[in-house]
Amino acid sequence: MKNITSDSASKFFIAVIGIVVIAITLRELSHIFIPFVIAFFLFFVFNPLNLFLEKNKIPLSLITLIDLFITIAVLYVVSKVVVDSFLSFADSLPEYVDKLSLVVRETALSAGISDPYFADFSFESIIEKINYSSLAGGIFSSTISLFGSILFVIFFFVFVLFGEKGVYDTIKKRYVISKIKPEIKKIKKKLIEEVDTSENDSEIERQLKIEKEEREKKLENTFKTITDQIQKYIITKIFVNAGAGILVGFGLYLFGVDYPVVWGLFTFLFNFIPTIGSAFALILPVLFTILQFDSLGITIGVILFMITVQTISFNLIEPIVIGKRLKLNPLVILLSVLIWGWIWGILGMLMSVPLTAVINIILANSDSKNLNFISELMSTGEK
Numbered sequence: 001m002k003n004i005t006s007d008s009a010s011k012f013f014i015a016v017i018g019i020v021v022i023a024i025t026l027r028e029l030s031h032i033f034i035p036f037v038i039a040f041f042l043f044f045v046f047n048p049l050n051l052f053l054e055k056n057k058i059p060l061s062l063i064t065l066i067d068l069f070i071t072i073a074v075l076y077v078v079s080k081v082v083v084d085s086f087l088s089f090a091d092s093l094p095e096y097v098d099k100l101s102l103v104v105r106e107t108a109l110s111a112g113i114s115d116p117y118f119a120d121f122s123f124e125s126i127i128e129k130i131n132y133s134s135l136a137g138g139i140f141s142s143t144i145s146l147f148g149s150i151l152f153v154i155f156f157f158v159f160v161l162f163g164e165k166g167v168y169d170t171i172k173k174r175y176v177i178s179k180i181k182p183e184i185k186k187i188k189k190k191l192i193e194e195v196d197t198s199e200n201d202s203e204i205e206r207q208l209k210i211e212k213e214e215r216e217k218k219l220e221n222t223f224k225t226i227t228d229q230i231q232k233y234i235i236t237k238i239f240v241n242a243g244a245g246i247l248v249g250f251g252l253y254l255f256g257v258d259y260p261v262v263w264g265l266f267t268f269l270f271n272f273i274p275t276i277g278s279a280f281a282l283i284l285p286v287l288f289t290i291l292q293f294d295s296l297g298i299t300i301g302v303i304l305f306m307i308t309v310q311t312i313s314f315n316l317i318e319p320i321v322i323g324k325r326l327k328l329n330p331l332v333i334l335l336s337v338l339i340w341g342w343i344w345g346i347l348g349m350l351m352s353v354p355l356t357a358v359i360n361i362i363l364a365n366s367d368s369k370n371l372n373f374i375s376e377l378m379s380t381g382e383k
Contacts, residue, residue: 027343034347035149039156041354042071043164044230050161064161068154075150085262099291222365229361230354236318241268244313248285251305255298257289271314273349274333278314282306327379328356 026033046067053063101122108115249264257263263285270281282303289302328336336356340348356378363375 023339023343030344031149031152034344035152036156037351037355038153038347039160041230041234041351042067042153042157043160044227045234046070047227047231060162064158067157067161071154071157081261082265085259085265089259089262096288096291103291218365222361225365226358226361229357233354233357237272240313240318241271243317244268244271244309247309247313248281248306251309252285252289252302255289255302255305256293257285257302258292259288263288267309271310273346274337274353276337276349278310282310328353328360329378332356332378 050063050067053066054060105120245264245266245268248267249260251260252263253260266284267281270277273280285306286299286303289299293299333353333356336352337349340352340355342348344351360375360378363371363378366372366375
């Protein structure tokens with residue numbers, strides 16, 4: 001009994017150490033793994049279009065060019081809208097910096113804080129201390145790094161498109177054909193007792209064919225489930241976030257809040273980060289409203305409006321549209337955001353839910369009872 005217990009404990013700690021090593025490896029080699037994972041996500045997004053084009057006898061090389069053209073066009077439009085919005089926002093930033101300095105000084109005065117730092121607080125003095133040459137160098141290097149990452153993603157995406165079928169065939173060979181060989185002896189032994197010797201060979205072939213078809217179907221269903229869930233999650237998030245962003249932008253425009261397009265973009269982008277992103281998407285426009293208006297009524301109105309949009313979009317519409325197909329426990333989602341955020345930063349947070357969903361699907365389709373148990377812990381328990 002002690003040996004069984006110690007053996008189980010050893011396996012558990014070895015598994016934990018292995019997971020930690022994998023996490024550290026992913027973190028240290030993030031410059032390779034992040035573009036690779038994004039390329040796979042792009043493959044899942046384009047998969048329905050690619051299958052349609054393949055059925056219409058379009059060559060794979062032309063399909064690749066179409067996918068790349070769509071990707072680059074979307075990147076150009078999004079980056080142009082984002083850059084133009086933030087440039088217009090930056091033009092009037094000094095005015096709001098002065099207002100924010102005044103708010104800090106008045107808050108310190110009303111709170112009875114006599115510290116000269118807060119009593120004479122000024123963001124301008126902080127900005128003057130910034131080393132603009134090093135800042136410009138950092139922006140330049142970050143821009144070069146961003147373009148390098150985009151090229152890396154495109155590079156991986158092309159190879160994923162051309163190599164996906166080969167990878168699938170290799171996995172099928174490993175987990176279907178190799179798994180059937182051990183079944184041959186069991187089937188032969190069973191047939192010796194039940195079937196005439198003359199009929200053994202044909203019966204073995206028939207049962208092996210059934211076994212092979214079942215395993216192929218299971219593998220195919222696993223890949224199909226992963227593809228379907230990632231596609232549905234990404235497409236749904238894009239449309240729900242876009243709808244929420246448009247509503248926020250239009251609503252803040254009616255309230256008279258400056259730069260509603262910027263806050264609409266904030267809502268669209270931040271809500272890709274589960275749980276945490278919604279809080280940032282709510283706080284930033286509210287803080288800006290406080291700076292712009294001295295009216296408590298307008299601020300409360302903006303808060304109520306933002307909460308209503310967030311609740312309807314992400315607590316009502318999104319679960320209905322997705323249909324809760326990811327079936328991930330809310331606690332697991334929160335932990336996945338924190339863990340993937342530690343591994344890959346903001347991009348890790350953005351990809352945390354689909355990555356965790358993929359892991360859950362793989363565990364659920366495993367033959368191991370322990371891995372199935374982990375999958376059940378990660379799930380909501382709904383059928």
